[in-house]
Amino acid sequence: MKPLSGRYAIITGANQGLGFAIAQAYVIAGANVLLCARDMDKLKQATSSLVTPGQLLEIQRADISKENDVAQLVERAFSLFPKLDILVNNAGIYGPKGRIEEVGWNQWVEAIQINLFGSILMCRALLPHFKQNGYGKIIQLSGGGATNPLPYISAYATSKAAVVRFIETLAEEVREDHIDINAIAPGALNTRLLDEILEAGPEKVGQSFYDRALKQKSEGGSPLEKGASLAVFLGSSASDGITGKLISAVWDPWEDLPKHLDELLKTDIYTLRRIVPKDRGMDWGDR
Numbered sequence: 001m002k003p004l005s006g007r008y009a010i011i012t013g014a015n016q017g018l019g020f021a022i023a024q025a026y027v028i029a030g031a032n033v034l035l036c037a038r039d040m041d042k043l044k045q046a047t048s049s050l051v052t053p054g055q056l057l058e059i060q061r062a063d064i065s066k067e068n069d070v071a072q073l074v075e076r077a078f079s080l081f082p083k084l085d086i087l088v089n090n091a092g093i094y095g096p097k098g099r100i101e102e103v104g105w106n107q108w109v110e111a112i113q114i115n116l117f118g119s120i121l122m123c124r125a126l127l128p129h130f131k132q133n134g135y136g137k138i139i140q141l142s143g144g145g146a147t148n149p150l151p152y153i154s155a156y157a158t159s160k161a162a163v164v165r166f167i168e169t170l171a172e173e174v175r176e177d178h179i180d181i182n183a184i185a186p187g188a189l190n191t192r193l194l195d196e197i198l199e200a201g202p203e204k205v206g207q208s209f210y211d212r213a214l215k216q217k218s219e220g221g222s223p224l225e226k227g228a229s230l231a232v233f234l235g236s237s238a239s240d241g242i243t244g245k246l247i248s249a250v251w252d253p254w255e256d257l258p259k260h261l262d263e264l265l266k267t268d269i270y271t272l273r274r275i276v277p278k279d280r281g282m283d284w285g286d287r
Contacts, residue, residue: 002030013091187222
């Protein structure tokens, strides 16, 4: 059996980059999928290469930051599928690059609306269905901005940190409903987002971040397949019970996590937390 055989999924931002890689992986894993993106032409072009013998593959234009688009997307999904099992929140943008007092405010807000509010709107729309079924999987794409400061890309960093804390919080709200909700850190990817950094230049994103981007571009970055494979795992029954975690596709041994389920449920492993002096070997800072 393929790991996602008989499962039905919505994948947002699926027309390029990691979103399309996840769509490919889901199709290969046997899932029936509804893919969406803001650019319908790119979505049609990208999905024309996907082969789904015996599976359903549908596409729809949607801007997930707009409540009406989300409602129409979910309504379409239920008109096509007998149920929904998986939501992959992949859609996201970097937003403006530069000092916070200099970047366009509307562009800054747009990044928050897409990366954070769009992800929340998708969750809100599908949670009643998942609760009724007593089962569901929500997979949220995060990034380096969630765990590290990203000077000059503040909208992106802020939205990614916020969405991870939202996922952790929501996982606790629905734990008794058997809905697993996790975030993925896919690694440093050579996608359009990296190209945006290089096009912006060091004067906009800072010399240090620009230099790292140049090095990543030349060395190839993390394979898209790593993040896509983790998304398949988190959408499958193999990950049942794993919830409220931020998991690195590159650095964490996620294939073995089911063996450690009891320990995961009892600890704050793979979550955002405050670092205190004793975490760094200091003998001060405690009352």
